[in-house]
Amino acid sequence: MLSNTALVLIGFQNDYFSKDGILHEVIEESSRITGVLENTLNLLRMHGREFGLVINTPIIFTKNYSELKDPVGILKIISEVGAFKQGSKGAEVIDEMHQFDDFVQYVPGKRGLNAFMETGLAELLKQQHIEHIVFAGTVTSLCIDSSARSAIDYGFKVTILSDCTSSRTAIEQDFYCHEIFPLYAQVKKSSELFTKAA
Numbered sequence: 001m002l003s004n005t006a007l008v009l010i011g012f013q014n015d016y017f018s019k020d021g022i023l024h025e026v027i028e029e030s031s032r033i034t035g036v037l038e039n040t041l042n043l044l045r046m047h048g049r050e051f052g053l054v055i056n057t058p059i060i061f062t063k064n065y066s067e068l069k070d071p072v073g074i075l076k077i078i079s080e081v082g083a084f085k086q087g088s089k090g091a092e093v094i095d096e097m098h099q100f101d102d103f104v105q106y107v108p109g110k111r112g113l114n115a116f117m118e119t120g121l122a123e124l125l126k127q128q129h130i131e132h133i134v135f136a137g138t139v140t141s142l143c144i145d146s147s148a149r150s151a152i153d154y155g156f157k158v159t160i161l162s163d164c165t166s167s168r169t170a171i172e173q174d175f176y177c178h179e180i181f182p183l184y185a186q187v188k189k190s191s192e193l194f195t196k197a198a
Contacts, residue, residue, distance in 0.1 A: 007043075013084065026168055
């Protein structure tokens with residue numbers, strides 16, 4: 001059991017992973033190639049209860065996106081297309097994740113790229129004596145990268161799962177997993193995560 005390790009899930013919501021999701025096309029190619037959803041669900045089924053914590057950090061905005069002040073890039077697009085809006089189906093966590101609700105803890109408040117900003121995530125992890133964070137989800141080049149860098153700044157060790165994350169394109173996913181993440185974190189496949197413990 002990895003009592004000092006937390007699995008942090010980012011972006012497993014309908015606007016990304018449902019076929020009718022507003023931003024589904026943004027990550028569809030990379031998600032299909034990496035098998036991010038299937039691999040993450042399999043990891044949770046086989047090893048979910050072995051982590052010290054499993055945390056889901058959905059991004060949800062108020063209906064008028066008032067928390068976004070002069071947004072640019074992806075946050076501007078999100079507000080323009082109405083994604084992840086409070087009370088919408090798109091903002092809801094995908095149905096496939098609810099089978100794990102008995103051990104997954106939801107941490108609300110994420111309204112930007114970084115899962116640590118204004119969510120109390122760091123405090124929760126430290127209270128539970130977590131030392132190591134494993135990241136799964138989307139978008140690799142945005143929320144995963146931003147949150148993982150912040151985790152390093154908070155003093156956590158970080159692992160990013162290459163087959164449980166997805167980006168805007170397969171090329172971008174490959175670039176981050178081979179060129180960017182190894183500069184500050186470990187990169188592993190989910191099947192390698194428990195190799196030593198087996």
